[in-house]
Amino acid sequence: MSGKVFVARHAMGTKVSGRALVARDGFSARYDLDRIAGVFSRPAHKLAGQSYVGRVLVLDTAKGGVASAWMLHEMRSRDKVPLALVFNSVNPILAQGAALGDITMLAGFDEDVTAVVPHGAEVEVDPAAKTLRVL
Protein backbone atom coordinates (compact mmCIF):
# COMPACT_ATOMS: atom_id res chain seq x y z
CA MET A 1 0.00 0.00 0.00
CA SER A 2 2.93 2.33 0.70
CA GLY A 3 3.39 4.85 -2.11
CA LYS A 4 -0.12 4.39 -3.46
CA VAL A 5 -1.58 7.65 -4.82
CA PHE A 6 -5.25 8.59 -5.13
CA VAL A 7 -6.38 11.56 -7.23
CA ALA A 8 -9.25 13.83 -6.18
CA ARG A 9 -11.52 16.00 -8.31
CA HIS A 10 -11.80 18.79 -5.72
CA ALA A 11 -9.02 20.29 -3.60
CA MET A 12 -8.14 23.30 -1.47
CA GLY A 13 -5.55 24.35 1.08
CA THR A 14 -1.88 23.62 1.65
CA LYS A 15 0.17 20.42 1.48
CA VAL A 16 0.24 18.48 4.79
CA SER A 17 1.36 15.05 6.06
CA GLY A 18 0.11 13.12 9.06
CA ARG A 19 -1.57 10.03 10.45
CA ALA A 20 -4.91 9.06 8.93
CA LEU A 21 -8.08 8.23 10.83
CA VAL A 22 -10.13 6.20 8.37
CA ALA A 23 -13.76 5.11 8.58
CA ARG A 24 -16.65 4.46 6.23
CA ASP A 25 -18.79 6.95 8.08
CA GLY A 26 -19.86 10.58 7.69
CA PHE A 27 -18.71 13.84 9.20
CA SER A 28 -20.54 16.70 10.79
CA ALA A 29 -18.90 19.06 13.26
CA ARG A 30 -22.22 19.52 15.04
CA TYR A 31 -23.56 15.96 15.01
CA ASP A 32 -20.42 13.93 15.54
CA LEU A 33 -17.89 15.87 17.61
CA ASP A 34 -17.18 17.02 21.12
CA ARG A 35 -15.38 20.10 19.84
CA ILE A 36 -14.11 21.15 23.25
CA ALA A 37 -12.45 17.79 23.96
CA GLY A 38 -11.46 17.31 20.31
CA VAL A 39 -12.95 13.81 19.98
CA PHE A 40 -15.68 12.08 18.00
CA SER A 41 -18.59 11.98 20.47
CA ARG A 42 -21.62 10.53 18.71
CA PRO A 43 -21.78 7.01 20.13
CA ALA A 44 -22.76 5.40 16.82
CA HIS A 45 -19.87 6.98 14.90
CA LYS A 46 -17.18 4.50 13.88
CA LEU A 47 -14.48 6.79 15.29
CA ALA A 48 -16.34 7.43 18.58
CA GLY A 49 -13.95 8.30 21.39
CA GLN A 50 -10.96 8.96 19.10
CA SER A 51 -9.22 12.34 18.94
CA TYR A 52 -9.35 14.04 15.55
CA VAL A 53 -6.91 16.81 16.45
CA GLY A 54 -3.95 16.93 14.06
CA ARG A 55 -5.18 13.89 12.12
CA VAL A 56 -6.02 13.47 8.45
CA LEU A 57 -9.66 12.37 8.48
CA VAL A 58 -10.47 10.00 5.62
CA LEU A 59 -14.25 9.57 5.62
CA ASP A 60 -17.08 8.75 3.28
CA THR A 61 -19.15 11.90 3.15
CA ALA A 62 -20.00 15.22 4.73
CA LYS A 63 -23.38 15.22 6.42
CA GLY A 64 -26.13 17.78 6.94
CA GLY A 65 -25.72 20.76 9.21
CA VAL A 66 -24.73 24.23 8.10
CA ALA A 67 -23.12 24.83 11.48
CA SER A 68 -19.96 23.04 10.41
CA ALA A 69 -19.03 26.04 8.29
CA TRP A 70 -18.60 28.21 11.40
CA MET A 71 -17.44 25.37 13.60
CA LEU A 72 -14.31 24.57 11.57
CA HIS A 73 -13.30 28.22 11.90
CA GLU A 74 -13.94 28.12 15.66
CA MET A 75 -12.03 24.84 16.03
CA ARG A 76 -9.10 26.36 14.13
CA SER A 77 -9.02 29.31 16.58
CA ARG A 78 -8.41 26.84 19.46
CA ASP A 79 -6.11 24.49 17.51
CA LYS A 80 -8.65 21.67 18.01
CA VAL A 81 -8.86 20.99 14.32
CA PRO A 82 -8.11 18.08 11.98
CA LEU A 83 -4.96 18.42 9.89
CA ALA A 84 -6.93 17.72 6.72
CA LEU A 85 -10.32 16.42 5.59
CA VAL A 86 -10.57 13.82 2.82
CA PHE A 87 -13.99 12.66 1.62
CA ASN A 88 -15.35 10.38 -1.05
CA SER A 89 -18.10 12.96 -1.39
CA VAL A 90 -18.30 16.43 0.14
CA ASN A 91 -21.13 18.89 0.61
CA PRO A 92 -20.74 22.66 0.23
CA ILE A 93 -20.85 23.29 3.98
CA LEU A 94 -17.60 21.51 4.68
CA ALA A 95 -15.95 23.18 1.69
CA GLN A 96 -17.15 26.59 2.88
CA GLY A 97 -15.96 25.82 6.40
CA ALA A 98 -12.59 24.62 5.18
CA ALA A 99 -12.23 27.81 3.13
CA LEU A 100 -12.91 30.02 6.17
CA GLY A 101 -11.01 27.80 8.61
CA ASP A 102 -8.03 27.36 6.28
CA ILE A 103 -8.17 23.57 6.41
CA THR A 104 -6.76 21.36 3.68
CA MET A 105 -9.43 19.32 1.90
CA LEU A 106 -9.69 16.75 -0.88
CA ALA A 107 -12.91 15.22 -2.21
CA GLY A 108 -14.21 13.12 -5.08
CA PHE A 109 -12.24 9.97 -5.95
CA ASP A 110 -12.76 7.19 -8.47
CA GLU A 111 -12.48 4.60 -5.69
CA ASP A 112 -13.72 4.42 -2.12
CA VAL A 113 -10.77 5.94 -0.24
CA THR A 114 -12.08 4.66 3.08
CA ALA A 115 -11.62 1.13 1.75
CA VAL A 116 -8.12 1.53 0.36
CA VAL A 117 -6.32 3.79 2.85
CA PRO A 118 -5.32 1.84 6.00
CA HIS A 119 -6.50 3.24 9.32
CA GLY A 120 -3.50 4.76 11.08
CA ALA A 121 -1.37 5.07 7.93
CA GLU A 122 0.92 8.06 7.40
CA VAL A 123 -0.41 10.01 4.43
CA GLU A 124 0.42 13.12 2.43
CA VAL A 125 -2.34 15.44 1.20
CA ASP A 126 -1.29 17.69 -1.70
CA PRO A 127 -4.09 20.01 -2.89
CA ALA A 128 -1.97 21.51 -5.69
CA ALA A 129 -1.60 18.06 -7.25
CA LYS A 130 -5.05 16.97 -5.95
CA THR A 131 -3.43 13.83 -4.52
CA LEU A 132 -3.63 11.68 -1.40
CA ARG A 133 -0.46 9.58 -1.03
CA VAL A 134 0.02 6.72 1.44
CA LEU A 135 3.60 7.09 2.73
Add this chain to the structure above:
Amino acid sequence: MLAGKLGEVPKLALTHQIKVGEFFGAQDFVAVTQAHVMADTESLGEAGVRWLESLAATKDGSRTVRIPTITDPRGTDFTKARQLKQADWMVDLERRAVAALVKIGVSMTDTCINYQTVLAATRGEHVAFGDTGVVIYSNSVCGARSNFEGGPSALSAGLTGRTPRYGFHLDRNRQATLRVRVVWTPESLNDWGALGAVIGRIAGNYWAVPVVEGIERAPTSDELKHFGAAMASFGSVALFHIVGMTPEASRLSDVAGDRLPEHRVGRAEVKALQQSYAVDSKVDVVVFSAPQLSLYELRALAGLCDGRKFKIPLLAVTSPQVKPDSDRFGYTGRIEAAGGTVYSGMCFYQSYAREIAEANGWKTLATNSAKMVNILGGYGYVPILASMEECVDAAQTGRLR
Protein backbone atom coordinates in the same frame (compact mmCIF):
# COMPACT_ATOMS: atom_id res chain seq x y z
CA MET B 1 -15.33 44.43 -5.95
CA LEU B 2 -12.37 42.06 -5.99
CA ALA B 3 -10.01 44.99 -6.52
CA GLY B 4 -11.22 46.49 -3.26
CA LYS B 5 -12.83 49.57 -4.83
CA LEU B 6 -16.01 48.93 -2.83
CA GLY B 7 -14.09 48.32 0.39
CA GLU B 8 -12.53 45.46 2.29
CA VAL B 9 -15.76 43.70 3.35
CA PRO B 10 -17.14 43.01 -0.16
CA LYS B 11 -13.62 42.03 -1.26
CA LEU B 12 -13.29 39.54 1.61
CA ALA B 13 -16.72 38.10 0.85
CA LEU B 14 -16.03 37.69 -2.86
CA THR B 15 -12.61 36.16 -2.21
CA HIS B 16 -14.25 33.56 0.02
CA GLN B 17 -16.87 32.83 -2.63
CA ILE B 18 -14.24 32.42 -5.35
CA LYS B 19 -12.35 29.91 -3.19
CA VAL B 20 -15.50 27.83 -2.71
CA GLY B 21 -16.60 28.24 -6.32
CA GLU B 22 -13.23 27.10 -7.66
CA PHE B 23 -13.33 24.05 -5.37
CA PHE B 24 -16.60 22.99 -7.04
CA GLY B 25 -15.60 24.04 -10.54
CA ALA B 26 -18.10 26.92 -10.83
CA GLN B 27 -17.76 28.74 -14.16
CA ASP B 28 -19.30 32.00 -12.97
CA PHE B 29 -21.62 33.61 -10.41
CA VAL B 30 -25.39 33.85 -10.34
CA ALA B 31 -27.30 36.81 -8.88
CA VAL B 32 -29.36 35.91 -5.81
CA THR B 33 -32.41 37.71 -4.44
CA GLN B 34 -32.28 36.68 -0.76
CA ALA B 35 -29.76 35.32 1.73
CA HIS B 36 -30.48 33.42 4.95
CA VAL B 37 -27.62 33.29 7.45
CA MET B 38 -27.15 30.67 10.13
CA ALA B 39 -25.15 32.42 12.86
CA ASP B 40 -26.00 31.17 16.34
CA THR B 41 -23.13 31.58 18.78
CA GLU B 42 -22.81 27.93 19.71
CA SER B 43 -21.60 27.51 16.13
CA LEU B 44 -19.82 30.85 15.79
CA GLY B 45 -17.94 30.63 19.07
CA GLU B 46 -15.86 33.55 20.25
CA ALA B 47 -13.81 33.34 17.04
CA GLY B 48 -16.85 33.68 14.79
CA VAL B 49 -18.31 36.55 16.78
CA ARG B 50 -14.98 38.40 16.56
CA TRP B 51 -14.95 37.76 12.82
CA LEU B 52 -18.43 39.33 12.50
CA GLU B 53 -17.39 42.23 14.74
CA SER B 54 -14.36 42.86 12.57
CA LEU B 55 -16.63 43.15 9.50
CA ALA B 56 -19.03 45.42 11.40
CA ALA B 57 -16.18 47.67 12.54
CA THR B 58 -14.78 48.18 9.05
CA LYS B 59 -14.80 51.86 8.12
CA ASP B 60 -13.44 51.60 4.60
CA GLY B 61 -16.13 51.30 1.90
CA SER B 62 -19.35 49.33 2.13
CA ARG B 63 -19.90 46.93 5.01
CA THR B 64 -23.62 46.28 4.57
CA VAL B 65 -25.58 43.64 2.67
CA ARG B 66 -26.82 44.42 -0.85
CA ILE B 67 -29.90 42.13 -0.84
CA PRO B 68 -32.47 41.13 1.82
CA THR B 69 -30.47 39.03 4.28
CA ILE B 70 -32.18 37.31 7.19
CA THR B 71 -31.17 34.99 10.02
CA ASP B 72 -31.69 31.43 11.20
CA PRO B 73 -32.64 30.92 14.89
CA ARG B 74 -30.47 32.37 17.63
CA GLY B 75 -28.93 30.38 20.47
CA THR B 76 -31.34 31.75 23.06
CA ASP B 77 -34.69 33.36 23.68
CA PHE B 78 -33.40 36.46 25.44
CA THR B 79 -36.55 36.67 27.59
CA LYS B 80 -36.19 33.11 28.88
CA ALA B 81 -32.45 32.43 29.05
CA ARG B 82 -32.58 32.05 32.83
CA GLN B 83 -35.41 29.54 32.56
CA LEU B 84 -33.17 27.46 30.27
CA LYS B 85 -30.35 27.90 32.82
CA GLN B 86 -28.08 29.33 30.16
CA ALA B 87 -24.95 31.04 31.47
CA ASP B 88 -24.54 34.80 31.22
CA TRP B 89 -21.59 34.42 28.83
CA MET B 90 -23.83 32.61 26.32
CA VAL B 91 -26.37 35.43 26.33
CA ASP B 92 -23.62 38.07 26.16
CA LEU B 93 -22.08 36.34 23.14
CA GLU B 94 -25.50 36.23 21.47
CA ARG B 95 -25.98 39.97 22.08
CA ARG B 96 -22.58 40.72 20.53
CA ALA B 97 -23.40 38.62 17.47
CA VAL B 98 -26.75 40.35 17.03
CA ALA B 99 -25.15 43.79 17.35
CA ALA B 100 -22.55 42.94 14.70
CA LEU B 101 -25.07 41.42 12.28
CA VAL B 102 -27.36 44.44 12.60
CA LYS B 103 -24.45 46.76 11.76
CA ILE B 104 -23.89 44.71 8.60
CA GLY B 105 -27.53 45.32 7.67
CA VAL B 106 -28.86 41.85 8.43
CA SER B 107 -32.53 41.55 9.42
CA MET B 108 -32.78 39.43 12.57
CA THR B 109 -35.72 37.21 11.62
CA ASP B 110 -34.30 34.34 13.72
CA THR B 111 -36.27 31.65 11.95
CA CYS B 112 -35.71 28.32 10.21
CA ILE B 113 -39.20 28.40 8.69
CA ASN B 114 -38.84 31.58 6.66
CA TYR B 115 -40.64 29.81 3.80
CA GLN B 116 -43.73 29.75 6.06
CA THR B 117 -43.27 33.08 7.79
CA VAL B 118 -41.15 35.63 5.88
CA LEU B 119 -41.11 35.19 2.09
CA ALA B 120 -41.06 31.88 0.28
CA ALA B 121 -38.77 31.71 -2.75
CA THR B 122 -40.42 30.95 -6.08
CA ARG B 123 -39.74 28.44 -8.85
CA GLY B 124 -36.45 29.19 -10.53
CA GLU B 125 -35.49 31.93 -8.07
CA HIS B 126 -31.80 31.76 -7.17
CA VAL B 127 -31.21 32.29 -3.44
CA ALA B 128 -28.44 31.70 -0.90
CA PHE B 129 -30.09 29.97 2.04
CA GLY B 130 -28.56 28.50 5.16
CA ASP B 131 -30.24 25.88 7.36
CA THR B 132 -30.51 22.58 5.55
CA GLY B 133 -34.25 22.39 6.25
CA VAL B 134 -34.80 25.76 4.59
CA VAL B 135 -32.75 24.77 1.55
CA ILE B 136 -34.42 21.41 0.96
CA TYR B 137 -37.92 22.88 1.35
CA SER B 138 -37.15 25.85 -0.91
CA ASN B 139 -35.51 23.70 -3.58
CA SER B 140 -38.04 20.90 -3.51
CA VAL B 141 -41.43 22.35 -2.61
CA CYS B 142 -40.92 25.87 -3.99
CA GLY B 143 -38.69 24.97 -6.93
CA ALA B 144 -36.14 27.62 -5.94
CA ARG B 145 -32.40 27.17 -6.42
CA SER B 146 -29.94 27.11 -3.54
CA ASN B 147 -27.03 25.12 -2.25
CA PHE B 148 -26.49 24.60 1.45
CA GLU B 149 -24.92 27.96 2.26
CA GLY B 150 -23.16 27.92 5.62
CA GLY B 151 -23.10 31.15 7.61
CA PRO B 152 -19.91 32.60 6.11
CA SER B 153 -21.05 31.87 2.55
CA ALA B 154 -24.64 33.04 3.01
CA LEU B 155 -23.39 36.27 4.56
CA SER B 156 -20.93 36.64 1.69
CA ALA B 157 -23.84 36.23 -0.74
CA GLY B 158 -25.72 38.95 1.13
CA LEU B 159 -22.70 41.23 0.85
CA THR B 160 -22.02 40.58 -2.84
CA GLY B 161 -25.54 39.85 -4.11
CA ARG B 162 -24.38 36.71 -5.89
CA THR B 163 -23.15 33.17 -5.31
CA PRO B 164 -20.95 30.76 -7.26
CA ARG B 165 -23.01 28.88 -9.86
CA TYR B 166 -22.55 25.21 -8.94
CA GLY B 167 -24.61 22.40 -7.44
CA PHE B 168 -28.36 23.01 -7.39
CA HIS B 169 -28.16 26.27 -9.33
CA LEU B 170 -27.52 24.09 -12.40
CA ASP B 171 -30.24 22.18 -14.28
CA ARG B 172 -28.11 19.06 -14.63
CA ASN B 173 -27.82 18.53 -10.87
CA ARG B 174 -31.59 18.73 -10.30
CA GLN B 175 -32.41 15.48 -12.09
CA ALA B 176 -33.26 12.48 -9.90
CA THR B 177 -30.50 10.05 -8.97
CA LEU B 178 -32.57 7.82 -6.67
CA ARG B 179 -36.09 6.49 -7.26
CA VAL B 180 -38.13 5.62 -4.18
CA ARG B 181 -41.58 4.03 -4.21
CA VAL B 182 -43.37 4.67 -0.95
CA VAL B 183 -45.98 2.02 -0.19
CA TRP B 184 -47.35 3.72 2.93
CA THR B 185 -48.36 7.36 3.30
CA PRO B 186 -47.62 8.76 6.79
CA GLU B 187 -50.19 10.60 8.88
CA SER B 188 -48.34 12.17 11.83
CA LEU B 189 -45.49 14.66 11.64
CA ASN B 190 -43.06 12.27 13.34
CA ASP B 191 -43.93 9.62 10.73
CA TRP B 192 -43.31 12.11 7.92
CA GLY B 193 -39.98 12.96 9.53
CA ALA B 194 -39.07 9.31 9.93
CA LEU B 195 -39.92 8.63 6.28
CA GLY B 196 -37.65 11.51 5.28
CA ALA B 197 -34.95 10.06 7.51
CA VAL B 198 -35.20 6.61 5.90
CA ILE B 199 -34.96 8.10 2.41
CA GLY B 200 -32.12 10.36 3.52
CA ARG B 201 -30.14 7.39 4.78
CA ILE B 202 -30.65 5.57 1.45
CA ALA B 203 -29.62 8.69 -0.48
CA GLY B 204 -26.61 9.22 1.73
CA ASN B 205 -24.96 12.30 0.27
CA TYR B 206 -25.49 15.87 -0.87
CA TRP B 207 -25.51 15.16 -4.58
CA ALA B 208 -28.24 12.52 -4.39
CA VAL B 209 -31.70 13.67 -5.55
CA PRO B 210 -34.51 11.31 -4.53
CA VAL B 211 -37.70 11.20 -6.58
CA VAL B 212 -40.57 9.76 -4.57
CA GLU B 213 -43.62 7.97 -5.98
CA GLY B 214 -46.64 6.57 -4.18
CA ILE B 215 -47.60 9.41 -1.83
CA GLU B 216 -51.39 9.12 -1.85
CA ARG B 217 -52.46 12.67 -0.93
CA ALA B 218 -51.09 16.19 -1.07
CA PRO B 219 -48.96 16.64 2.06
CA THR B 220 -49.31 19.82 4.10
CA SER B 221 -46.53 22.36 4.42
CA ASP B 222 -45.79 21.15 7.97
CA GLU B 223 -45.61 17.53 6.82
CA LEU B 224 -43.17 18.41 4.04
CA LYS B 225 -41.23 20.57 6.50
CA HIS B 226 -40.57 17.57 8.76
CA PHE B 227 -40.05 15.22 5.77
CA GLY B 228 -37.45 17.47 4.16
CA ALA B 229 -35.69 18.55 7.35
CA ALA B 230 -35.14 14.93 8.35
CA MET B 231 -34.00 13.91 4.86
CA ALA B 232 -31.47 16.74 4.88
CA SER B 233 -30.31 15.86 8.38
CA PHE B 234 -29.93 12.10 7.89
CA GLY B 235 -28.66 12.21 4.33
CA SER B 236 -27.29 15.72 3.66
CA VAL B 237 -29.89 15.85 0.88
CA ALA B 238 -30.76 19.28 -0.55
CA LEU B 239 -33.42 18.45 -3.14
CA PHE B 240 -36.17 15.86 -3.55
CA HIS B 241 -39.07 15.49 -5.95
CA ILE B 242 -42.51 13.98 -5.32
CA VAL B 243 -44.13 12.91 -8.58
CA GLY B 244 -47.27 14.89 -9.32
CA MET B 245 -46.79 17.19 -6.33
CA THR B 246 -43.55 19.15 -6.36
CA PRO B 247 -43.11 21.65 -9.19
CA GLU B 248 -40.31 20.08 -11.19
CA ALA B 249 -41.75 16.54 -11.31
CA SER B 250 -45.23 16.58 -12.78
CA ARG B 251 -44.23 13.23 -14.28
CA LEU B 252 -41.49 10.80 -13.28
CA SER B 253 -39.80 11.33 -16.62
CA ASP B 254 -39.53 15.11 -16.03
CA VAL B 255 -36.63 14.41 -13.65
CA ALA B 256 -35.37 11.31 -15.50
CA GLY B 257 -36.63 9.06 -12.70
CA ASP B 258 -38.05 6.52 -15.15
CA ARG B 259 -34.50 5.41 -15.96
CA LEU B 260 -33.65 4.52 -12.35
CA PRO B 261 -34.06 1.27 -10.40
CA GLU B 262 -36.78 1.40 -7.74
CA HIS B 263 -36.28 1.28 -3.96
CA ARG B 264 -39.37 0.40 -1.92
CA VAL B 265 -39.97 2.00 1.47
CA GLY B 266 -42.93 1.21 3.69
CA ARG B 267 -44.25 1.36 7.22
CA ALA B 268 -41.84 -1.34 8.42
CA GLU B 269 -38.76 0.71 7.51
CA VAL B 270 -40.22 3.84 9.14
CA LYS B 271 -41.16 1.99 12.33
CA ALA B 272 -37.73 0.35 12.48
CA LEU B 273 -36.07 3.77 12.44
CA GLN B 274 -38.39 5.03 15.18
CA GLN B 275 -37.83 1.90 17.28
CA SER B 276 -34.07 2.33 17.04
CA TYR B 277 -34.45 5.42 19.26
CA ALA B 278 -36.96 3.89 21.70
CA VAL B 279 -34.44 2.71 24.27
CA ASP B 280 -36.01 4.12 27.44
CA SER B 281 -39.51 4.90 28.68
CA LYS B 282 -38.59 7.40 31.40
CA VAL B 283 -38.43 10.93 29.97
CA ASP B 284 -36.70 14.00 31.47
CA VAL B 285 -37.87 16.66 29.02
CA VAL B 286 -40.21 17.02 26.03
CA VAL B 287 -39.14 19.34 23.20
CA PHE B 288 -40.95 20.48 20.07
CA SER B 289 -38.42 22.23 17.84
CA ALA B 290 -36.27 21.72 14.74
CA PRO B 291 -37.93 23.00 12.68
CA GLN B 292 -39.63 25.79 14.62
CA LEU B 293 -43.36 25.21 15.00
CA SER B 294 -45.88 26.79 12.66
CA LEU B 295 -49.02 28.45 13.95
CA TYR B 296 -50.98 25.30 13.12
CA GLU B 297 -48.59 23.07 15.04
CA LEU B 298 -48.93 25.34 18.06
CA ARG B 299 -52.71 25.23 17.68
CA ALA B 300 -52.63 21.43 17.70
CA LEU B 301 -50.27 21.40 20.67
CA ALA B 302 -52.48 23.82 22.61
CA GLY B 303 -55.43 21.50 22.05
CA LEU B 304 -53.49 18.57 23.49
CA CYS B 305 -52.38 20.60 26.52
CA ASP B 306 -55.87 21.63 27.62
CA GLY B 307 -56.75 20.25 31.05
CA ARG B 308 -53.28 18.82 31.74
CA LYS B 309 -50.66 19.48 34.41
CA PHE B 310 -47.14 18.57 33.34
CA LYS B 311 -44.77 16.67 35.58
CA ILE B 312 -41.67 17.38 33.47
CA PRO B 313 -40.71 20.39 31.31
CA LEU B 314 -42.29 20.75 27.88
CA LEU B 315 -40.60 23.21 25.54
CA ALA B 316 -42.21 24.40 22.30
CA VAL B 317 -40.07 26.57 20.03
CA THR B 318 -41.37 28.88 17.33
CA SER B 319 -40.33 31.89 15.30
CA PRO B 320 -40.65 35.57 16.25
CA GLN B 321 -43.13 35.93 13.40
CA VAL B 322 -45.45 33.19 14.71
CA LYS B 323 -45.15 33.84 18.46
CA PRO B 324 -47.29 37.04 18.54
CA ASP B 325 -50.13 35.25 16.75
CA SER B 326 -49.77 32.27 19.08
CA ASP B 327 -50.08 34.71 21.99
CA ARG B 328 -52.99 36.55 20.39
CA PHE B 329 -54.94 33.37 19.62
CA GLY B 330 -54.41 32.01 23.12
CA TYR B 331 -52.26 29.03 22.09
CA THR B 332 -49.29 30.16 24.18
CA GLY B 333 -51.48 30.66 27.23
CA ARG B 334 -53.03 27.20 26.93
CA ILE B 335 -49.65 25.48 26.54
CA GLU B 336 -48.17 27.41 29.46
CA ALA B 337 -51.25 26.85 31.67
CA ALA B 338 -50.41 23.15 31.54
CA GLY B 339 -46.82 23.85 32.57
CA GLY B 340 -45.18 24.05 29.16
CA THR B 341 -43.15 26.97 27.82
CA VAL B 342 -43.25 28.56 24.37
CA TYR B 343 -39.88 29.93 23.24
CA SER B 344 -39.34 32.33 20.37
CA GLY B 345 -36.50 32.96 17.92
CA MET B 346 -34.24 30.11 19.03
CA CYS B 347 -33.77 26.47 18.15
CA PHE B 348 -33.33 23.88 20.89
CA TYR B 349 -30.27 22.14 19.49
CA GLN B 350 -28.60 25.44 18.57
CA SER B 351 -28.98 26.76 22.12
CA TYR B 352 -26.02 25.15 23.90
CA ALA B 353 -27.91 21.86 24.10
CA ARG B 354 -25.09 20.05 25.92
CA GLU B 355 -24.70 22.74 28.58
CA ILE B 356 -28.42 23.17 29.27
CA ALA B 357 -28.78 19.38 29.57
CA GLU B 358 -26.14 19.39 32.30
CA ALA B 359 -27.60 22.46 34.02
CA ASN B 360 -31.14 21.03 34.05
CA GLY B 361 -30.33 17.37 34.60
CA TRP B 362 -31.82 16.33 31.25
CA LYS B 363 -30.75 13.10 29.62
CA THR B 364 -33.73 11.41 27.97
CA LEU B 365 -35.62 13.70 25.62
CA ALA B 366 -38.88 12.99 23.78
CA THR B 367 -39.69 14.85 20.57
CA ASN B 368 -41.71 14.47 17.38
CA SER B 369 -38.79 15.81 15.32
CA ALA B 370 -36.80 13.16 13.47
CA LYS B 371 -34.19 15.80 12.68
CA MET B 372 -33.64 16.49 16.35
CA VAL B 373 -33.21 12.85 17.40
CA ASN B 374 -30.50 12.58 14.75
CA ILE B 375 -28.64 15.58 16.13
CA LEU B 376 -28.99 15.24 19.88
CA GLY B 377 -27.16 11.93 20.24
CA GLY B 378 -23.95 13.84 19.63
CA TYR B 379 -24.83 16.19 22.49
CA GLY B 380 -25.09 13.41 25.06
CA TYR B 381 -28.87 13.04 25.06
CA VAL B 382 -30.90 9.85 24.73
CA PRO B 383 -33.48 11.14 22.23
CA ILE B 384 -36.77 9.34 21.55
CA LEU B 385 -38.99 9.93 18.53
CA ALA B 386 -42.73 9.85 19.21
CA SER B 387 -45.92 11.54 18.08
CA MET B 388 -46.99 14.92 19.42
CA GLU B 389 -49.77 13.19 21.37
CA GLU B 390 -47.37 10.66 22.94
CA CYS B 391 -44.92 13.44 23.81
CA VAL B 392 -47.62 15.46 25.57
CA ASP B 393 -48.67 12.34 27.49
CA ALA B 394 -45.02 11.90 28.49
CA ALA B 395 -44.89 15.48 29.77
CA GLN B 396 -47.82 14.65 32.05
CA THR B 397 -46.58 11.28 33.35
CA GLY B 398 -42.81 11.42 32.87
CA ARG B 399 -42.94 8.23 30.83
CA LEU B 400 -43.54 7.33 27.19
CA ARG B 401 -46.12 4.69 26.50
